[in-house]
Amino acid sequence: MTEFDLAEAPIRELNSRLHKLPPDTNERAWRIVNPRGAHSIAVGLTLPIEVRIEGHVGYYCAGMNKEATVVIDGQCGWGLAENIMSGTVRVTGNASQGVAATGRGGLVVVEGDAGARCGVSMKGVDIVVAGSIGHMSAFMAQRGRLVVCCDAGDDLGDSIYEAVIYVGGKTGRLGADCIEKEMTAEHVADLRAPLERAGIEADPTKFRRFGSARKLYHFNVDHADSY
Amino acid sequence: MCGIVGLFVKNPDQRASLGANLSRMLVGMTDRGPDSAGIAVYHDPSEAGWCKLTLFHPDETYAWRAMAGELAAALEEETDVSLKANHAVLAAEAEEGAVRAWLTAHHPEVRIMGYGTLMEVYKDKGKPASVVDKYGIAAMGGTHGIGHTRMATESAVTTEHSHPFTAASDMCLVHNGSLSNHNRLRLWLQRRGQVFESDNDTEVAARYFAHRLGEGASLREAMEAGLKDLDGFYTFAMGTRDGFAVLRDGIACKPAVLAETDDWVAMASEYRSLAGLPGVEDAKVWEPEPTVVYSWSLN
Incomplete structure (x- = not known):
C-alpha cells in the first residue's frame, strides 16, 4: 500500500507520480488522505491500480479514468469520473x-x-x-x-x-x-x-x-x- | 467566477471564533476570486438607541474623527468612531436613517458600506488573505457572517463593485452568477423608492430582497418571491439581523455546498472552503437543491 498525504504534498505531485507508474508497477494499491476538497485528484489514470481516497474531494475527481479502480470514501464535487474510458469509480457519499x-x-x-x-x-x-x-x-x-x-x-x-x-x-x-x-x-x-x-x-x-x-x-x- | 461563503453559528460557545472560521473559509475561495474580497460580520451589538455604520473612503488618512465630530454637533448626539485602514465604524446615538441622510448631504465622498445595529461590512481589492488581515476579521466574534471573493468578468475591480451589497438595515447579500433582467428590475424598484449606488446586477437583487422584506415578507418569503422575479444564474447567500439564507436558481449551474453540525451551518461555493472548519469531518454535507430556500434563524 502506497500512502500519499495531500496535507504534505500538492495534488500535482500525486498525479505526476500516478502518471509515471510503469505498466509492471508493484505500487498497485494507493491510499490518499487529507483530500480536503481538492480538485482533479487521481485524474488520467491508465493502469489497473486501486486508489482509495479517504475524505471529501472537489471537482473532476478520477476524470478520464482508464483501467483503474478509484474509491472515494466521502462526498464528491462536480464532474466525477468525467469522460471515464474504463475501470470503476465509486463514491460512498453524494456526488455533485x-x-x-x-x-x-x-x-x-x-x-x-x-x-x-x-x-x-x-x-x-x-x-x-x-x-x-x-x-x-x-x-x-x-x-x-x-x-x-x-x-x-x-x-x-x-x-x-x-x-x-x-x-x-x-x-x-x-x-x-x-x-x-x-x-x-x-x-x-x-x-x-x-x-x-x-x-x-x-x-x-x-x-x-x-x-x-x-x-x-x-x-x-x-x-x-x-x- | 466568484466564490461565496456564509457561516451561521448555532452554539453560543463557538461565537468567539466566528471571524477566525469565516476568514479561513474566505481564504479557501481565493482561487475563485483573487481580485477583491468582502465580508459582512454580525457582531458587537449597538447599545439601545445607538446605530452603527461601516464607512469607506479610499484615503487612509481621511479625517474620520473630524467628520464624526461634525455629525455629533449637527445631530446634537454622541458619536464614536473606530478606524480600520480605509474603513471606519461610526457609532451614533441616533436614528440610523438620520445619520445616513446627513452623511449623504454633507459627505458624499464617503461611501456607506453597511448600516444597522449589528452588521459591519469590509470590502477591498486584493487577495482574500490580505483583506481579512487588513481588517482584523479573524479576531471578530459574532453570530453569523457572509463573504465574497471576486474574479471580475464584466465591471471594474473596485471596492464599489465588491460584494456584499447592503440594501437595508443589517441586511446584506453575496452572489455568484449574473442576472439578465436587472435593468428592468432596477427601474421597477426605482419607481418603488429604492435608490441605487451602482450599475451592478447584485445590487439590484439586494434591493429587490430589501424591498420585499420592507413589505413585511420573512427572509424565506422574500427569497421565494425572488425565484419568480429574478431571471438569471445565481447562488445567493443573504444575512439579516437574525437570519441566514441560501438560494440557487432552477438551472443551478453555479456551485454551492452546505455543511451542518449541531454547532454551526456553513455554505460555500466549494467544499475546500469548509475543509478547515472544526468538526467538519462529522458534518452533514450536501448540495443545496435548485429553487429550494434554505434558511436559519437565531430565534
Missing part, C-alpha cells in the same frame, strides 16, 4: 453535478445521491446511483446505462439518443424525446448486470425503463416549428 459526463466506458457508482446533469452526453459508461439524481440527467446521452435506484429530477433524458435509463423511484417531467418504454425480461437481465457489478442491492423487476422516442434524430421540415 455532471457525474460521468461524456463517459465512454467503465462503471461509476454513487452510493448516495447525485446532483443535476448526471450522465450528460454519456457514450457507453454504466452509471449506478443508489439514491436519487438531479435535473437534466442523461441529457443527449448516446450509449450506456444510467441506473437510478430512487428518484430522477425533471427533464430526464432530454434529447437522448440510444442510452437506456432505469429508474426505481419517481420521475419528474421527462425531457424532450424521452419516453417510458416497456420493461421486458430482457431488460430486467440487462439491468441486473450493472447492479451486480456495482454491488447495489435492488430488485431489477421494480424498475421502469426510459429511452429515446427517436423523433429528434432527423430534421423533419414538417416539424420545423417545434425545433
Whole structure:
C-alpha cells in the first residue's frame, strides 16, 4: 500500500507520480488522505491500480479514468469520473453535478445521491446511483446505462439518443424525446448486470425503463416549428 | 467566477471564533476570486438607541474623527468612531436613517458600506488573505457572517463593485452568477423608492430582497418571491439581523455546498472552503437543491 498525504504534498505531485507508474508497477494499491476538497485528484489514470481516497474531494475527481479502480470514501464535487474510458469509480457519499459526463466506458457508482446533469452526453459508461439524481440527467446521452435506484429530477433524458435509463423511484417531467418504454425480461437481465457489478442491492423487476422516442434524430421540415 | 461563503453559528460557545472560521473559509475561495474580497460580520451589538455604520473612503488618512465630530454637533448626539485602514465604524446615538441622510448631504465622498445595529461590512481589492488581515476579521466574534471573493468578468475591480451589497438595515447579500433582467428590475424598484449606488446586477437583487422584506415578507418569503422575479444564474447567500439564507436558481449551474453540525451551518461555493472548519469531518454535507430556500434563524 502506497500512502500519499495531500496535507504534505500538492495534488500535482500525486498525479505526476500516478502518471509515471510503469505498466509492471508493484505500487498497485494507493491510499490518499487529507483530500480536503481538492480538485482533479487521481485524474488520467491508465493502469489497473486501486486508489482509495479517504475524505471529501472537489471537482473532476478520477476524470478520464482508464483501467483503474478509484474509491472515494466521502462526498464528491462536480464532474466525477468525467469522460471515464474504463475501470470503476465509486463514491460512498453524494456526488455533485455532471457525474460521468461524456463517459465512454467503465462503471461509476454513487452510493448516495447525485446532483443535476448526471450522465450528460454519456457514450457507453454504466452509471449506478443508489439514491436519487438531479435535473437534466442523461441529457443527449448516446450509449450506456444510467441506473437510478430512487428518484430522477425533471427533464430526464432530454434529447437522448440510444442510452437506456432505469429508474426505481419517481420521475419528474421527462425531457424532450424521452419516453417510458416497456420493461421486458430482457431488460430486467440487462439491468441486473450493472447492479451486480456495482454491488447495489435492488430488485431489477421494480424498475421502469426510459429511452429515446427517436423523433429528434432527423430534421423533419414538417416539424420545423417545434425545433 | 466568484466564490461565496456564509457561516451561521448555532452554539453560543463557538461565537468567539466566528471571524477566525469565516476568514479561513474566505481564504479557501481565493482561487475563485483573487481580485477583491468582502465580508459582512454580525457582531458587537449597538447599545439601545445607538446605530452603527461601516464607512469607506479610499484615503487612509481621511479625517474620520473630524467628520464624526461634525455629525455629533449637527445631530446634537454622541458619536464614536473606530478606524480600520480605509474603513471606519461610526457609532451614533441616533436614528440610523438620520445619520445616513446627513452623511449623504454633507459627505458624499464617503461611501456607506453597511448600516444597522449589528452588521459591519469590509470590502477591498486584493487577495482574500490580505483583506481579512487588513481588517482584523479573524479576531471578530459574532453570530453569523457572509463573504465574497471576486474574479471580475464584466465591471471594474473596485471596492464599489465588491460584494456584499447592503440594501437595508443589517441586511446584506453575496452572489455568484449574473442576472439578465436587472435593468428592468432596477427601474421597477426605482419607481418603488429604492435608490441605487451602482450599475451592478447584485445590487439590484439586494434591493429587490430589501424591498420585499420592507413589505413585511420573512427572509424565506422574500427569497421565494425572488425565484419568480429574478431571471438569471445565481447562488445567493443573504444575512439579516437574525437570519441566514441560501438560494440557487432552477438551472443551478453555479456551485454551492452546505455543511451542518449541531454547532454551526456553513455554505460555500466549494467544499475546500469548509475543509478547515472544526468538526467538519462529522458534518452533514450536501448540495443545496435548485429553487429550494434554505434558511436559519437565531430565534
